[in-house]
Amino acid sequence: MRISSTKARSIDSETGILPLINIVFLLLIFFMLAGQLSASDPLAVEPPESLSETLPEERRLTLFISDEGTMMLEDTEVALEQLGEEISGRLSQEESVDLEVKADSALESTRLVQVMSRLRQAGVEQVTLLTNSRR
Template identity: 25%
Template structure:
C-alpha cells in the first residue's frame, strides 16, 4: 500500500509594501511643504560693458616683526628708530597705501602696537594686523 503524502506549500516571506509607500509619500509631502521655493527679487540693471584695463596692483607696505622683536620693512631688516622715516618716505608717495603688520605670535602685543603707532604717525590711513586662519 502506497501512501501519498501531501506536499505542504512553502511560505514566502514578503515585506508589506503598502506601509513603505505610505511612509515615502508622507516624507515627500513633508519636504514639499517645508521647502522654501521663493525666488529672490532683484533690481534689473543694465551694466556697462567693461573695456580692457591694466590690472590694479595692491599697494601695500609690509612690516614684519620676528620672534626676537626685530623689525623688517619688506624683506629688509631695519632699526626700530629708523622705521618712522622709512614708512614716511613710502607713505608720502601714495597716502592710500595699506600697512600690513605681520608680527610673530610669540612677541608681546605692545611691540606690534608700537609699530602701529609709528605707522599712524607716519601718515598711514589703513593698517592691518595680519593673522592666520586656524583649521
Template identity: 30%
Template structure:
C-alpha cells in the same frame, strides 16, 4: 638645367616655416605673464597668532614683520625702529591706496608692537591691520 630647377623646388618645399610656432610661443608667454600673481612678502618668516575672526585683506601691499626677538623687517630689509616711519611713509606715497599690515610673531612682545604702531601713526599711516591665522 631642368635638373637644377627641380632640386631648387624640392629644397623650397622642405623648409619648415617657424613663424606660426613662434607666434604660439609668444602668445603663451604673454598668457603666463598676465596670469601670474605676485605675492608680497615682508622678508622674514613669522608665526602669527591664531584668531577665529581673521579676515583676508586684499589691499595689503606694505608688510611689516616683527620677529620674536623684536626685530622689524620691511621689504625684506631689517630696519631700526627710528627709520620705520620715513620708510613706510615713502612706500605709502608710492602706493596711496595701500594699507599697512603688521605681521607680529606670536612670541614677540606686545610693547614692540605698540612701538611700531606708534611710529606708523606718527608717519601719517591711518590704515593699519594686524595679521593672524585662522585656526
C-alpha cells in the same frame, strides 16, 4: 494575450519627489545666505565706464616683526627709528597702500605698541594685524 497581475501595484508618488523638494529647499537656503554678502548701495547709481582696460593695482606692504623685535618691511630690514621715514616714503610713492603687520606671537606687547605709534606718526591710518585662525 495579455497577462496582468491580480495584485494591484501600490505606487507611492511622494517617495520620488521628496528628495527633489529637499534639494530645492537646500539650494534656496544656500542662495539666500550667499546672495547678500555685502550691503546694497543706499542709492541706485550707475557709475561711468572706465576708458582704461587695466584695473588699478592694490598695493600691499607687509611688515614682519620677529619675537626679538627685528623688523623687515617687505625684504628690507628696518630699525624702529627708521620705520617712520621708510613708511612715509613708501606712502608718498603709492596712491593707495594697505599695510599688513605680521608679528610673532612671542613679541612683547610694549614693542608692538611702539611700532604702532611709529606707524601712526608716519601717517598710516589703517593697519591689518595678521593672525592664525584657531582650528
